[in-house]
Each structure stands twice: as C-alpha cells, then as structure tokens.
Amino acid sequence: MTKLIELNNLKQECENCLKCELGKTRTNVVFSDGSPEAKILLIGEAPGADEDATGTPFVGRAGKLLSALLQDCGLDRKNDLYICNTVKCRPPENRVPTDEEKNLCEHFLIKQINTVKPKVIVLCGATSAKSFLGDKIKISQIRGQWFKILDNFDATVIFHPSYLLRNHSELEGSPRWLTKQDLLKIKDFIS
Numbered sequence: 001m002t003k004l005i006e007l008n009n010l011k012q013e014c015e016n017c018l019k020c021e022l023g024k025t026r027t028n029v030v031f032s033d034g035s036p037e038a039k040i041l042l043i044g045e046a047p048g049a050d051e052d053a054t055g056t057p058f059v060g061r062a063g064k065l066l067s068a069l070l071q072d073c074g075l076d077r078k079n080d081l082y083i084c085n086t087v088k089c090r091p092p093e094n095r096v097p098t099d100e101e102k103n104l105c106e107h108f109l110i111k112q113i114n115t116v117k118p119k120v121i122v123l124c125g126a127t128s129a130k131s132f133l134g135d136k137i138k139i140s141q142i143r144g145q146w147f148k149i150l151d152n153f154d155a156t157v158i159f160h161p162s163y164l165l166r167n168h169s170e171l172e173g174s175p176r177w178l179t180k181q182d183l184l185k186i187k188d189f190i191s
C-alpha cells in the first residue's frame, strides 16, 4: 500500500474518531498538511480556530509566520514538510490538550510518523516537545538540540510560531533569529 493510501485510510479513521472529549466540539478533524514523501515531519500542539474551520494545520497567523520562516530558509512547506499536531481536534478556548487527550490520540500520530518515515522529526513548541521528551523540559533550554525518539528517529526542537508572534525582534540571538538558525540546520541535515 502506498503512503498516500495508508494515510488517507488513517485520515478517514480519524474523521470518525470520538475517543476523547475534543471530538464533540470540533468542526473539522485537522489531520495533516504537506507531503507524505517529505523528509521533515513537524509536530505542533493542537488545532486553533482557523485550523478547526479549515481542517488544515498551521493556517492562522502563527502558521503564516511558520510558512514565511520556512521560505526564508529555503524550505518549501508543501513539499519538504509533512505537518501535523499532537491532537487532531481543537481544544476549546485554545487550551493546551490534556495528557489523556494526547494519549488517546497518540496512535494516529505514531502511525503518521511510521508511514511517512521522515529523516527528521521537528517538535514545534513545548507541548509537542514534552510529549516525546518528558514534562520537565524547558523549551528555551532544549530548542536547537537534537535527540533520538521512538524507533531511533532523529528529532529536534524549535520554538512554536505563536511564541514568535509575541517576539518581533529579528536581531541576532532573538527567538526568531534562533529559529531561523534551527531551520537552516534542519535543511542542511536533510540535504
């Protein structure tokens, strides 16, 4: 079975899922964006209002900033990345998903990773990083570091673009500048 068929089947399963409370209030399941052939698999936190309305991850203000940063670093969002979230349905009021919600949704994410088989997994923001590296991590201390997760996948951590929306500076050492350095390293790694 090709990756596309496997992922489409999984998406259909996801669209029928009501395993956690988030399924009751969603407008759309937000399954993925980008290419199943991508070498980079980026995992964000959870869908927000714009994502819930469209069914596509990272399409609001934060998503647009992510797309711009990727483009600045020579990465094509549609072809170089496969993008998804720790949970596929929007938490009400944009709250952080609970451990129980993440656990109930995890099998979809693990299947996405094992189907795409990316060269690198990018953990985008604290919620995503904590899901794989433990609750005690501090995003400011581990962004830019590289890890092995799951079945020996290479993974690295970047700031979430919603944090960067609150930090406008692009001066050397600023969160936006650091994120660009991280994305350039990721680009080098997949080249």
Ligand code: SF4
Pocket: 014, 017, 018, 019, 020, 021, 022, 023, 024, 029, 087, 088, 089, 101, 104, 105
């Ligand atoms: S968030 Fe995940 S587990 Fe919860 S209803 Fe949506 S698809 Fe199912």
